[in-house]
Amino acid sequence: MVATLDRNFFTQIGLDSGALTMLGVIVHTFGEASEYRGAVISGDGNEAIFYVSVDPGCAVAGVNIDLAALAGTAPGAAAGGQGPRYVVHPKGYAVFRVAGGPGGYAVSVRKAVEDPEVTAYDTRALQPGDIFSAILMRPGRYSVRNVLGDAKAEVTVSYPGDGKAAYKPPAPEAVELGETIEPAHIRLKPMQGMNFNVRTAARIVIELQEADDGPRAREAATD
Amino acid sequence: MSDITLAASANAFEQIFTNIVQNFTYSKSDTASFGPFSASYAIALHLQDGTLTLNNDNTIDVSDLEIVFDTLTVDVCFTLPGWCVGGFCVVPDPWNGCLVPFPGFCIGAFSICPTIDLSGLVSEVTEFDAGLRVNYYVDPARLPGWSDLDAELHGHPNKWQIFINPTLVDINPIDVPATVANILENAVKNAIDSAIPSWVPGWAVDLLWDIIGPILNLIVDLLGIVGDIADWLESLLDDSFNILSFIETAITDYFAGQYPIYEFEDPYPVLEATPTLIPVKIPIRDLTATVDSQEMVVLANVGA
Numbered sequence: 001m002v003a004t005l006d007r008n009f010f011t012q013i014g015l016d017s018g019a020l021t022m023l024g025v026i027v028h029t030f031g032e033a034s035e036y037r038g039a040v041i042s043g044d045g046n047e048a049i050f051y052v053s054v055d056p057g058c059a060v061a062g063v064n065i066d067l068a069a070l071a072g073t074a075p076g077a078a079a080g081g082q083g084p085r086y087v088v089h090p091k092g093y094a095v096f097r098v099a100g101g102p103g104g105y106a107v108s109v110r111k112a113v114e115d116p117e118v119t120a121y122d123t124r125a126l127q128p129g130d131i132f133s134a135i136l137m138r139p140g141r142y143s144v145r146n147v148l149g150d151a152k153a154e155v156t157v158s159y160p161g162d163g164k165a166a167y168k169p170p171a172p173e174a175v176e177l178g179e180t181i182e183p184a185h186i187r188l189k190p191m192q193g194m195n196f197n198v199r200t201a202a203r204i205v206i207e208l209q210e211a212d213d214g215p216r217a218r219e220a221a222t223d
Numbered sequence: 224m225s226d227i228t229l230a231a232s233a234n235a236f237e238q239i240f241t242n243i244v245q246n247f248t249y250s251k252s253d254t255a256s257f258g259p260f261s262a263s264y265a266i267a268l269h270l271q272d273g274t275l276t277l278n279n280d281n282t283i284d285v286s287d288l289e290i291v292f293d294t295l296t297v298d299v300c301f302t303l304p305g306w307c308v309g310g311f312c313v314v315p316d317p318w319n320g321c322l323v324p325f326p327g328f329c330i331g332a333f334s335i336c337p338t339i340d341l342s343g344l345v346s347e348v349t350e351f352d353a354g355l356r357v358n359y360y361v362d363p364a365r366l367p368g369w370s371d372l373d374a375e376l377h378g379h380p381n382k383w384q385i386f387i388n389p390t391l392v393d394i395n396p397i398d399v400p401a402t403v404a405n406i407l408e409n410a411v412k413n414a415i416d417s418a419i420p421s422w423v424p425g426w427a428v429d430l431l432w433d434i435i436g437p438i439l440n441l442i443v444d445l446l447g448i449v450g451d452i453a454d455w456l457e458s459l460l461d462d463s464f465n466i467l468s469f470i471e472t473a474i475t476d477y478f479a480g481q482y483p484i485y486e487f488e489d490p491y492p493v494l495e496a497t498p499t500l501i502p503v504k505i506p507i508r509d510l511t512a513t514v515d516s517q518e519m520v521v522l523a524n525v526g527a
Binding site for chain 1: 311322425
């Protein structure tokens, strides 16, 4: 009798939009109709290939691209042109997410017929119009930085309640990321989401600065 | 006028009754499915106390007879459905829907079987009305060709037996204490606790408990309990498992057929055997047993 808990929920504390995990999602709109060839880049440098047909004739408003599933495909087979193909409308949304596992993926997408050395889009440098959506599990105080700029903010995640009512996270916090991050001080409940609306080139890194281990730990510290 | 008359005073009769009560034990277990959950129980019990009254109308009343549950455990098995939380909308659509959702996280479903231990509970036999029953016992080990003497020599004589014959046994419903809600709550908490892997950090355990919420509410919802948990468990034991009926039947069968208050051989030995003579035995016929408020009286004739 074992609960099916994914260890990665509880062991991955921070987030990096350039190294996506289960706790983050990137939403991108291609805008221009074309055939695109993408690569999922793992932390170990391996690549898995996929294709995106951005087709004004299709009605698909959003397509989920699970990077964990793609990274599990054989790199050789993917490089031979056998990678999966996704279809989305030019104004639709490509949603890059990690359904399971340790993650740490970046995505590089370019037009299939263009010079393969020219990167059209790379999640390590988010573009204006992108959305980076994130969840923080561990209670504590975090720093938020755009490592491609100077914008900074602070996030505080409160400790879970006492279980007197079944907890449901509140609605996500909307955050504007341009030259600055607004709001600069973000207060969240555990598992409450944040939607970063990206207005400038960005790689968002969220790091734990001070852990909150709850009332028991605080009492123990004062004893 | 009968050939033989025996009598036992009310005090002597009560002593015999006490011995019978002290020798009674009963145990049973069972399991069954009830839709959203399955349950099993195990009981082991004995009787204690009891006051005997002999009546002039040839009946016996027993009062203050108690049932002590040395073991009374109930396992309630059910599946926790799993919890999905944390999903939210990243890109809403113009019709108040959601074009791009952030998926929630799910804690997988798993089954638990918390044990409710009510051992030590005492219930009461509220009605115990009886008379006497005379039984002629032919030992099944006696071979057809044997004479009475052969049967005695082989240790399988026929017997006259007198039993207390209950005509009504009624016992109180098992009085499940109100604290059973706490017992069940703690049992479920312990079962969930043991299902959470040891590597899960303390803050995450607190978060999981916060997501699960009040355990009693969860139990009531999952098991479909309407009303009080003590009443629900009482109904499960008394009505669904029919435990009271089994116990009443066991008590009735025990007094009426398993433990005679008095028995003697037939033919009855009058003179023991000697090296030169066979034993002298007289056949007993037409045996009856009655009570009045003073004594038990046994009448019989000497047969041919």
